[in-house]
Amino acid sequence: MKKTRPWLLWTLPVISGALFVALWYGAKGVFNVSDWILPTPGEVAVAAWREHERLLRAAGNTMLGALAGFLLAGTLGFATALVLGVSRSLRAGLYPWLLVLQMTPVIVLTPIIVLWAGPGLPGIITVTWLISYFPIVANMTQGLLSTDMNHVALFRMANATRLQEMWLLRVPSAMPYYLAGLRIAATLAPIGAIFGEYMVGNSAGGSGGLGFLVYVYNTRIQIPALFATALTSCLLGFIFVAAVSLLNWVVLHQWHDSYERDDH
């Protein structure tokens, strides 16, 4: 890959962002769009400032649900993949049902979730878990089955036990796959939490999350505030992805080829 100059890495997004804002203003002027359909970026900024306390509190609440659901998906996904990776018959018996779970639209399950887990945070966590669980299972299982056959032969030659083969060989070599799964889950978890709040309802002591704010602003026709909520949701997603990227770096940077330096 060709080396990108470091200063371009932050100036280019700023330039394209500025162009986008200019285009936004331009489109509004040219097509004469009314403010309640498309507010100006300025109005969105003002709304964001005026509502920033509510937005931040809501973002914090959403973060709680998203993080709990994500961690649940991360640990359960890991454990499920271990089970699926151990035996062919377990894999054959269970994988189709995991697919069924994934294929069922969450929106259909939501009333059932509310019924079982209850409204509020438990329901939101369940929805988040449901949305971000499968990519982790699928990736990690694939990773556990993709172990280099020569490495397996090496372990067999050394009379390694199945447990040693799993923990010292298959799990470490599946780490890049697991982290890829986590990365997908990281983009899904905030979406899951916001969707959960919108569908399942109020949470966290009545103050509500971003999904609840969407409902509130929409019914009050506070369109600039709605845009500001969208931006805040984006921010939340970025925090999640950044955290997983950091984890990815910590686990892989020393040995994995994806961190091969350009100047090598």
Place this chain on the structure above:
Amino acid sequence: MGLTESIVQFDAVRKRYGSGPLVLDGINLTVTPGDFLTMIGPSGCGKSTVLKLVAGLNPASEGTLKVLGTTPKQARDRQAFIFQDATLLPWHTAQGNTELPLRLRGVPAATRRAQAGAMLALVGLDKVAGYFPRQLSGGMKMRVSIARALTLEPQLLLLDEPFGALDEMTRNRLNEELLTIRERSRFTAMFVTHSVSEAVFLSNRILVMAANPGRLHAEVKVDFAYPRRPDLRERPEFQAKVTEVSRLLYAVEDPGP
């Protein structure tokens, strides 16, 4: 010679995978202590399969095979396998990779650190013990692989084209190092290669194999005394051996279209 004195004993061994064609047919072979036996032959002659049978990675279909006086699987803890590529675990350093067989056997950390460190020093890599495989050259990786195989002090070392991917300079140097290490470690070796000069330089016995099905075609004894020095390669009797083996090899190669 009795069975107990042989390191490896093949008696009328045949091998096929599943219901496929015969890969090996009528293999009778005795490897005695101290042998450096090299198998050479066209692709598909089953030379790698011979090693896998000895290692117990695959079972023989017919005939009997004894390794170190017992079954291949039970002899595993006294033999080691060096693969075509170095098969290092990328998430471990050179040190960690060399320690692996000891770790799998439950050797305490302090002991295995010392033993693996000594092995790395033997192959001249003590200075890069903390490097990860991706930071090492192909030749260095293969040295780590050799060090790892030797940490358990195997009686029998199986090498499946270990130097095939290296440039000729590095390959020659590693050939010399392998013989130097053998002066100290005294293992018996079974070696697979495509290089005639490598076979002649390393071995006291060369088996030329033929394909379809894989079988032993001829055996060539190489009587140059050990330790062998690099200048052996320039001597006329060395060249004569290379020619002899090359002719045998030429005879079993497919004539082609």
